[in-house]
Amino acid sequence: MRILRLIRAVAANSFSESVRHRFFTLFFVFACTAIYASVLAGVMAVDQEARVLTDFGLAFMELTALAYALFNAASVLPKEAETKTIYLVFSRPVPRWAYLAGKLAGSLLTSALMLAVMGAMHLLLLKVRGFGVPPCYAWALAGSLLKLSVITSFAFFVSLFSTSAVSTMVISGVFWTAGHFASETRFLAEQSGGVKAGVFKAAMWLIPNFQLFNTRDAAGAACALGPAAFLSAAAWVCGAYLAALCLISKKEF
Amino acid sequence: MSRFVLPAAALLAWSAGAAVSGSYYRSPFPPPSEIHTPADGAAGDMFALAFGARRLFADVWFIRLMQYYGTPEFCEHEEHGTDAHAHHHCGENGEGKYPEFLARSRHVLEIDPGFTMAALYAAGSLAFNMGRQAEAEELLHYALKYSPKEWKYLKVLAAIGYTKADDPAAVAAAIAPILKDPDCPVMLKQQAAFLNKKIGNYPAAAAIYADIAATSRDTAYVRNAERELEKLSRLPPVKRKSP
DSSP, X not given: OHHHHHHHHXXXXXXXXXXXXXXXXXXXXXXXXXXXXXXXXXHHTGGGHHHHHHHHHHHHHHHHHHHHHHHHHHHHHHHHHHTTHHHHHHTSSOOHHHHHHHHHHHHHHHHHHHHHHHHXXXXXXXHXXXXXXOXXXXXXXXXXXXXXXXXXXXXXXXXXXXXXXXXXXXXXXXXXXXXXXXXXXXXXXXXXXXHHHHHHHHHHHHSOOGGGGOHXXXXXXXXXXXXXXXXXXXXXXXXXXXXXXXXXXHSOO | OGGGHHHHHHHHHHHHHHHHHHHHOOOOSOOGGGOOOOSSOHXXXXXXXXXXXXXXXXXXXXXXXXXXXXXXXXXXXXXEXXXXXXXXXXXXXXXXXXXXXXXXXXXXXXXXXXXXXXXXXXXXXXXXXXXXXXXXXXXXXXXXXHOTTOHHHHHXXXXXXXXXXXXXXXXXXXXXXXXXXXXXXXHHHHHHHHHHHXXXXXXXXXXXXXXXXXXXXXXXXXXXXXXXXXXHHTSOHHHHSOO
């Protein structure tokens, strides 16, 4: 119980710090761009306005939340080390694994809040334009949150060995795009042979398959996320967390 | 020994994620070898794949297709008599060759094979406006490859068959079930209304025009539907009844 209270305290602190950060207002950028896009979409897409507005909103929402999640995950641990706050925490009976779990939970909560705020704004905009809630909307947001969970935990891990926040963001960004090429990587692995096939198969094991969570693109088809998506996300988050824990345990604070 | 436990556990967890994903995930999208970018748009396609935004970029390609098809392809200049009255006739109502139409519409489906409305719009335009039934069938067969249970494609394929047999009543009957579907493009509704008018089924034509006027956001189609409704209302009451 004490450990759970500790994790909750670290998570709550991390969450409130993130929400109070100026960069969190990034969702205002989303709102302005979405309104501008809705005017454009109305003119260009004619009878497909609802679809275009939905697709643009969901994609842009995910990218906005990704930008914030990466910034947050890349800077939170190095900043705590730089400001020596981490020494203060570890001078108390706080295990490193609980601290890391709390920080990760705080970041994920912030991403969830950001998606929820932007989702509400997006739905409001759709309502103003005379459209209802698009089918599979909640699943699309859930898929985005799972993707963000995996990439945030990976960015936490990278931030512990990279030299700067920018390099963490770049590495994680590359990982994000590579993760969306999973089905293409599988195709190439099946088409090629020898060493090439081996390289592609290794990439399939090392890079998480973000298409598994990409409900946005599957909307209209079977859009519900299956248990495999939740299991894989949990396993990848757990793997990245353990790798980050391995690094943070070796650091001298 | 204990220093290897954490890295081993991390690797194990990561591999478990890859194993679960690898055994359950089957891509619903066409393989990269099937994606043929017909015009300058390779960068867009790359973004579509890299950010998992296929639907969004398929929308962009569809808007580009509509712009391509909405741009008159040719203008004829005619002079009447000696009073130098000139008349410009530009290709309207989908007239023209539009050689890239099939490639562009197929590309929309290569990016998002679930974009039913785009497939219906493109197949309808090819078959009924441009008279290229073979290309329309090719497009629908491609769409059916990724959506084999899509009954609307089968209906349009049947309608194309009746078009070849020059049976407008059968064409109208074949596409009638699609008209109330939210995926039905307004162009197909207009085509159904026109066919019903042609075979003398004025009440059905009027109902479709009324639906276009009430639901479409495309002002050109709405204005045309209002005009047609007005013309139909001026018909003698005997003609307005079903044949």
